[in-house]
Amino acid sequence: MLGGRFIRTFHHMINTVIIHQDNNQLIKESVQQFAKALVEISGGMELEILLWRGRFFIQGEKLHYRRESFSLINEMLEYFPERGLQGLRFLPTFKQGSLKEFILFSRLINDSVTQNDPPSWLEEKLKAIGIQWVEILREMDEVPPDIEIRRKEQARQTYLHTMVTVKEVAQKVSQQSVAGIRKARRLAQTMVDLVVEEESLMLGLTTIRDYDDYTYTHSVNVALLAMALGKRIGLSQILLEQLGICGMFHDLGKVEVPKEILLKPDMLDTGEWDQMRQHPVVGVHRVLRLHASREMKSRVALGPFEHHLNYNLTGYPRIHFVDKLTLFGKILRIADTYDALTSERKYRPRAFSPDEALRLMWNKAGEDYDPLLLKVFINMVGLYPVGTILKLDTGEMGLVVDYPSEDERVRPEVMLLEDDGEGGFKSGNTVSLAERDQKTGSFLRNVL
Ligand SMILES: [Fe+2]
Numbered sequence: 340m341l342g343g344r345f346i347r348t349f350h351h352m353i354n355t356v357i358i359h360q361d362n363n364q365l366i367k368e369s370v371q372q373f374a375k376a377l378v379e380i381s382g383g384m385e386l387e388i389l390l391w392r393g394r395f396f397i398q399g400e401k402l403h404y405r406r407e408s409f410s411l412i413n414e415m416l417e418y419f420p421e422r423g424l425q426g427l428r429f430l431p432t433f434k435q436g437s438l439k440e441f442i443l444f445s446r447l448i449n450d451s452v453t454q455n456d457p458p459s460w461l462e463e464k465l466k467a468i469g470i471q472w473v474e475i476l477r478e479m480d481e482v483p484p485d486i487e488i489r490r491k492e493q494a495r496q497t498y499l500h501t502m503v504t505v506k507e508v509a510q511k512v513s514q515q516s517v518a519g520i521r522k523a524r525r526l527a528q529t530m531v532d533l534v535v536e537e538e539s540l541m542l543g544l545t546t547i548r549d550y551d552d553y554t555y556t557h558s559v560n561v562a563l564l565a566m567a568l569g570k571r572i573g574l575s576q577i578l579l580e581q582l583g584i585c586g587m588f589h590d591l592g593k594v595e596v597p598k599e600i601l602l603k604p605d606m607l608d609t610g611e612w613d614q615m616r617q618h619p620v621v622g623v624h625r626v627l628r629l630h631a632s633r634e635m636k637s638r639v640a641l642g643p644f645e646h647h648l649n650y651n652l653t654g655y656p657r658i659h660f661v662d663k664l665t666l667f668g669k670i671l672r673i674a675d676t677y678d679a680l681t682s683e684r685k686y687r688p689r690a691f692s693p694d695e696a697l698r699l700m701w702n703k704a705g706e707d708y709d710p711l712l713l714k715v716f717i718n719m720v721g722l723y724p725v726g727t728i729l730k731l732d733t734g735e736m737g738l739v740v741d742y743p744s745e746d747e748r749v750r751p752e753v754m755l756l757e758d759d760g761e762g763g764f765k766s767g768n769t770v771s772l773a774e775r776d777q778k779t780g781s782f783l784r785n786v787l
């Protein structure tokens with residue numbers, strides 16, 4: 340809230356000085372409001388506002404704002420880059436700043452837009468008139484380190500919270516007690532935000548497999564993959580949230596499948612398969628008994644029912660009266676299979692690598708999977724999804740760990756794998772495949 344007020348009062352001040360003369364009462368008020376907000380947030384200390392990847396960060400914290408502020412924030416998101424600004428830093432001495440100085444500062448920052456090099460011009464002007472309580476932060480290519488750490492941490496925390504929440508709901512459900520989904524809903528909203536802004540970071544999280552419980556990591560992964568696919572085809576925030584909840588609870592029916600069957604290291608016999616195949620139907624029963632609004636339940640019940648049904652309507656449970664699947668069902672089918680194939684399971688020697696899994700699935704496009712959705716999905720996880728092992732033309736091996744940007748996916752960042760001397764590999768340096776030789780300009784490493 341404070342962050343929002345800061346931006347609003349700043350916006351108000353720089354706009355008021357455009358319309359009014361220095362001695363106007365409204366100007367005086369707007370400066371006072373801004374200075375008050377400044378004191379409140381900074382606690383009288385330094386205050387830093389930064390713009391990064393289209394979002395404002397105040398004191399390193401991402402700014403959340405209400406829908407009503409959307410147009411104002413959008414205006415400010417243009418205001419900074421137009422002036423070559425990454426951000427501003429207000430020093431504690433702003434408290435000694437006079438009314439006249441604040442007005443001048445506002446006018447100068449407004450006017451800097453017409454200059455060739457706005458930040459330098461602004462810096463010079465401020466210096467000339469002796470304003471020392473504000474520092475100009477220029478646009479930089481580097482990600483401010485604390486923001487980088489925070490966003491990764493927030494993503495990881497959300498992942499873990501969601502996993503714990505899904506587990507809690509499943510446990511309550513299996514003890515026949517009533518489970519609410521309020522927490523799950525809140526986490527789904529956070530995940531929507533994260534998937535929209537940090538797609539590759541969130542997709543990267545689905546490759547972390549060192550948690551003990553397959554069922555719950557799988558549920559979160561399916562939710563994330565489904566939401567990311569939903570985002571790619573332009574679903575609204577509300578639908579993405581519902582899709583996320585569908586993903587979290589798509590296997591809820593497994594609470595009725597005995598553990599021995601779920602964890603069996605060998606192939607299941609016929610009787611066991613029959614029990615396993617019940618889980619989509621059981622899942623619907625369980626979802627309908629959750630403590631949530633009827634509307635919500637009606638929206639998230641079908642996805643779990645359909646997630647083992649194929650595009651051509653084969654699969655299970657056997658259906659007799661529908662002729663096509665819902666969009667959520669088709670999305671879950673893809674997300675579910677992809678995550679299952681790329682996970683380590685007891686009954687097979689190893690997990691499929693992302694590219695192997697995608698190839699297998701592509702062979703079944705139009706039969707098991709909606710071909711259009713699958714195409715979008717393959718594009719999304721990328722040519723070299725995070726987690727792929729690459730052989731490089733330098734003789735090195737690398738593990739894809741990240742992408743420099745959402746749209747530059749052909750040259751990912753890889754962690755080089757070094758010989759550990761025991762026939763295996765150990766972690767080496769992380770390098771970008773976009774790195775070029777300084778003299779020749781050609782890429783240092785290429786994918787074989
Ligand atoms: Fe399932």
Ligand SMILES: [Fe+2]
Nearest residue numbers: 557589590675
């Ligand atoms: Fe599943």
